[in-house]
Amino acid sequence: MNPRTDPTTNPSRPSADPADYFAATFRALQQxxxxxxxxxxxxxxxALTCLFAGGHLLVEDVPGVGKTTLAKGIANSLEASWHRIQFTPDLLPSDITGTSVYDQSDGRFTFRPGPVFAHLVLADEINRASPKTQSALLEVMEEHQVTENGTTHPVPRPFLVIATQNPIDLEGTYRLPEAQLDRFLLRIAVGYPDLDAETAILTGRATRALPELARVSTVEQVSWMIQYAGTIHVAPTIARYVAELVHATRSREELRLGASPRGSLALMRAAQAWAACEGRGYVTPDDVKALAEPVLAHRLLLDPDAELRGVRPQQVLAEVLRAVPVPAAAGVS
Incomplete structure (x- = not known):
């Protein structure tokens, strides 16, 4: 990171050009x-696009491909508070949000915050807990607060939940409720590494342990970047394109439930952050198309007949992208 752009002295006013500063911080975190x-x-x-868009990230894949490594990589790269919650079948909602404990010294109940009170929360293997326990995250993910006995307790800002889960057909997993899925800005898969990358992993681990990552960004930097990403220009034609894509999912016969207005907002916010990562001050149709699947696919609920035929939400979304006309303008006006 160029010291000239270090925002620790005044995080809301970087001394360099804002676009250059954003791009430099993004590159430092990515590397x-x-x-x-x-x-x-x-x-x-x-993953970083989700962070800068101010949303929550769901990482779904088979065991052993690096889901937890990705989540811990973000946490270890930031000078921010973070907690890891290992989701298990016997985990209770109060184990996540906290609970009131009776204090005998003054005869009152005192709220003891749970591990959700951190800038970054790693919910590891979230779908191994019961739906009741998973629902403990609904309020805090949407409103950044926990309500206990009628009293609200705000969590730190910025606040990011990174959840990992195994595919739902694996032993001991529960399907995440639709309301829970809708609160994740992006759902991504890590996938298997290619041959060269896996060889490099084996070579490196033979001589050293999992590398300790340097802390290359601060809470103040991330807060500024989230605010800056929200200022990236979205032309009316681009906003219309986003709305048309989401509306098209609601009329597909293969789907019982299309994307919600929260999905429209999520796609626009993610596209703004994606453009900022490229050093642009405006969103293009390509930004929207690049993020349509990770933002929208997990919000689509298949019709039972389509599910029996083996149709996948990604296939339906690909057809929607082909059917909805792309704006002719570049999206800068």
């Missing part, structure tokens, strides 16, 4: 995380 998650540049960029 740092790729040191631990080799060969996954596209995955790391999507």
């Amino acid at each position: 740092n995380m790729e040191y631990a998650l080799q060969g996954k540049s596209a995955v790391v960029r999507l």
